Amino acid sequence: MNPFQPNRRDFLRSAAAAAAAGIAPMSLVKLAFADPALDFSFGYISDAHIQHISGTKFVRNWDRGLIRAVAETNMLTPKPDFVVFGGDLGQLGMKQELDHGAEMLSKLRGKLYCVMGEHDYYLDLGEYWSKLFGPHYYSFDHKGVHFVVLNSILTFDDWTFNRWPSAEQRMLEMAGLDNPNGSPFMVGDKQRAWLKADLDKIDKSTPLVVFSHSPLQKLYKGWNFWTDDADEVQALLAPFAKVNVIYGHVHQIQYNQIGNISFNAVMATAWPWPYPNTYAQAEHTMPVLTVPMNRADPFFERDATGWQFIDVQTGRVKLEYNLYNNTNRTVAWNPASGKPEDRAFQDPAKRIPPQVHY
Amino acid sequence: MNKKIAALAVAAAVAFVVSLGADEFTKKDQERWEKEYQSVVQKGRGLFTSGALGTNGVACAQCHPNAANTHPETYPKFQKQLGRVIALREMINWCLQQPLEGKPLALDAPDMIALEAYILHERRGVKLEPGKH
Numbered sequence: 001m002n003p004f005q006p007n008r009r010d011f012l013r014s015a016a017a018a019a020a021a022g023i024a025p026m027s028l029v030k031l032a033f034a035d036p037a038l039d040f041s042f043g044y045i046s047d048a049h050i051q052h053i054s055g056t057k058f059v060r061n062w063d064r065g066l067i068r069a070v071a072e073t074n075m076l077t078p079k080p081d082f083v084v085f086g087g088d089l090g091q092l093g094m095k096q097e098l099d100h101g102a103e104m105l106s107k108l109r110g111k112l113y114c115v116m117g118e119h120d121y122y123l124d125l126g127e128y129w130s131k132l133f134g135p136h137y138y139s140f141d142h143k144g145v146h147f148v149v150l151n152s153i154l155t156f157d158d159w160t161f162n163r164w165p166s167a168e169q170r171m172l173e174m175a176g177l178d179n180p181n182g183s184p185f186m187v188g189d190k191q192r193a194w195l196k197a198d199l200d201k202i203d204k205s206t207p208l209v210v211f212s213h214s215p216l217q218k219l220y221k222g223w224n225f226w227t228d229d230a231d232e233v234q235a236l237l238a239p240f241a242k243v244n245v246i247y248g249h250v251h252q253i254q255y256n257q258i259g260n261i262s263f264n265a266v267m268a269t270a271w272p273w274p275y276p277n278t279y280a281q282a283e284h285t286m287p288v289l290t291v292p293m294n295r296a297d298p299f300f301e302r303d304a305t306g307w308q309f310i311d312v313q314t315g316r317v318k319l320e321y322n323l324y325n326n327t328n329r330t331v332a333w334n335p336a337s338g339k340p341e342d343r344a345f346q347d348p349a350k351r352i353p354p355q356v357h358y
Numbered sequence: 359m360n361k362k363i364a365a366l367a368v369a370a371a372v373a374f375v376v377s378l379g380a381d382e383f384t385k386k387d388q389e390r391w392e393k394e395y396q397s398v399v400q401k402g403r404g405l406f407t408s409g410a411l412g413t414n415g416v417a418c419a420q421c422h423p424n425a426a427n428t429h430p431e432t433y434p435k436f437q438k439q440l441g442r443v444i445a446l447r448e449m450i451n452w453c454l455q456q457p458l459e460g461k462p463l464a465l466d467a468p469d470m471i472a473l474e475a476y477i478l479h480e481r482r483g484v485k486l487e488p489g490k491h
Binding site for chain 1: 423429
């Protein structure tokens with residue numbers, strides 16, 4: 001019934017071992033093709049928000065999330081080809097936070113690819129992050145798939161360069177999710193020109209996987225579940241037959257289908273966020289396709305954080321969400337409907353009370 | 359003369375009573391009350407978004423943007439994890455002590471009233487559903 005059951009079982013066995021050892025949130029991405037020699041997997045960890053208190057003290061809760069994710073990723077069987085960190089390594093972009101986070105990530109075995117988050121960027125515009133992790137945006141090819149990593153958390157130059165008296169204040173203003181002084185995220189003209197040039201060289205039948213921090217779709221502007229030039233970016237991705245966008249930032253399960261593009265969000269290791277439709281005072285749009293994750297139980301510190309095991313079969317992703325203190329979820333491309341769907345809960349009759357958020 | 363004084367006294371007494379009338383208030387009064395309320399709501403938002411409320415720099419708003427997912431309209435309710443019916447303020451104190459690693463507030467502390475005012479203000483218009491999980 002499930003062609004990936006053996007892999008999943010192996011994986012979950014190691015996850016269970018990791019959990020037993022007192023460790024475990026990240027994402028494993030597996031790409032499966034007709035030729036098994038081309039199958040591969042990668043891990044995905046995101047939104048650690050390592051937060052400096054003072055001296056050598058950091059917020060314990062967020063530290064534990066990342067430590068657990070890294071330890072569990074290292075126990076994966078089969079071993080992932082590489083690991084992605086999806087952005088917001090630090091909370092306020094401080095060297096102490098990025099260093100402390102980098103130290104934890106350095107325990108990962110194998111190649112690490114990093115995505116820029118707004119919490120990494122707005123103190124020094126990504127300068128220190130770049131020293132640790134490299135360019136802000138780039139692409140690479142791996143076993144027949146073209147990967148693009150975007151820095152999608154840029155905003156208007158006037159906001160970035162002219163509005164704030166200090167870099168620290170700029171960072172603080174962007175760090176508050178619901179702060180009305182914030183500014184919408186965007187990829188920007190320069191990077192879109194780079195993206196166009198990058199994609200011009202790629203055959204349109206090549207499966208495309210795009211990593212961004214913000215959603216590359218417009219969900220709820222008030223919390224920047226939003227990328228202002230998402231339509232323009234989507235237009236650049238449109239000529240490709242199979243496109244998968246995997247994003248962080250939202251700290252929750254989301255999935256959507258726009259044209260040929262499948263969107264999937266990954267879990268945070270730090271803390272979960274409410275769905276925007278639970279904020280009583282705002283207009284918002286959420287993908288109707290998304291069956292929400294269970295409401296978080298705050299009494300379980302790691303509840304509603306987690307990791308995903310992702311297959312890409314014939315160029316489309318399947319995410320296995322491993323959720324602490326909760327039933328695991330599988331969101332997979334359904335060739336019949338042409339959309340990502342939850343394997344257990346997509347049918348409205350199958351949904352359960354904890355998925356109701358208010 | 360006496361009659362005149364008596365009449366004046368009655369008139370004055372009526373006027374006095376009227377000025378104390380419970381149902382008598384002006385737009386100016388309403389504006390003042392709204393202003394007083396909003397000042398406490400704003401103080402509450404300040405506390406809710408502040409890293410200084412606890413000891414570890416974590417702010418309420420980090421997990422609860424716009425105080426979402428606090429569902430104040432469901433309190434008092436049976437908080438299954440504590441095994442008893444509690445008020446919203448007790449849950450606020452739970453958060454202050456756990457994720458914020460701070461000290462609880464007195465249940466009638468001005469800061470507590472301000473936090474509650476902000477949480478409820480962000481939830482205005484939602485129907486009351488005490489006891490709902």
